[in-house]
Amino acid sequence: xxxxxxxxxxxxxxxxxxxxxxxRPAALDGLWELPGGKVxxxxxxxxxxxxxxxxxxxxxxxxxxxxxxxxxLADGLVLRAYxxxxxxxxxxxxxxxxxxxxxxxxxxxxxxxxxxxxxLPDLERALRAS
Numbered sequence: 001x002x003x004x005x006x007x008x009x010x011x012x013x014x015x016x017x018x019x020x021x022x023x024r025p026a027a028l029d030g031l032w033e034l035p036g037g038k039v040x041x042x043x044x045x046x047x048x049x050x051x052x053x054x055x056x057x058x059x060x061x062x063x064x065x066x067x068x069x070x071x072x073l074a075d076g077l078v079l080r081a082y083x084x085x086x087x088x089x090x091x092x093x094x095x096x097x098x099x100x101x102x103x104x105x106x107x108x109x110x111x112x113x114x115x116x117x118x119x120l121p122d123l124e125r126a127l128r129a130s
């Protein structure tokens with residue numbers, strides 16, 4: 001059985017994590033998330049992250065190791081996060097309401113989408129290690 005995967009990028013630069021503010025669906029409007037999206041047929045998770053981040057943030061990236069646990073989603077999907085490095089470009093919100101950079105100290109107060117909250121301890125560790 002093939003698992004349908006959704007990927008998310010944990011991009012850390014100078015001790016700050018890049019988050020994107022959702023516009024949709026209505027239930028998630030205004031909440032912050034790690035950017036990413038669904039892996040399409042024939043794509044690897046890292047290929048999907050590269051494509052999604054190009055489409056959503058206008059940046060070129062390289063995904064590294066997984067971070068945190070795999071989060072089960074509705075409809076048999078699973079969500080996986082990867083430490084991701086910006087190779088070129090400056091992130092800008094093409095598909096989101098806004099983007100922002102957050103420190104480990106700020107992260108617990110950010111209104112994250114519920115699924116991404118599962119990774120808070122791992123994200124805080126990554127931020128402190130950077």
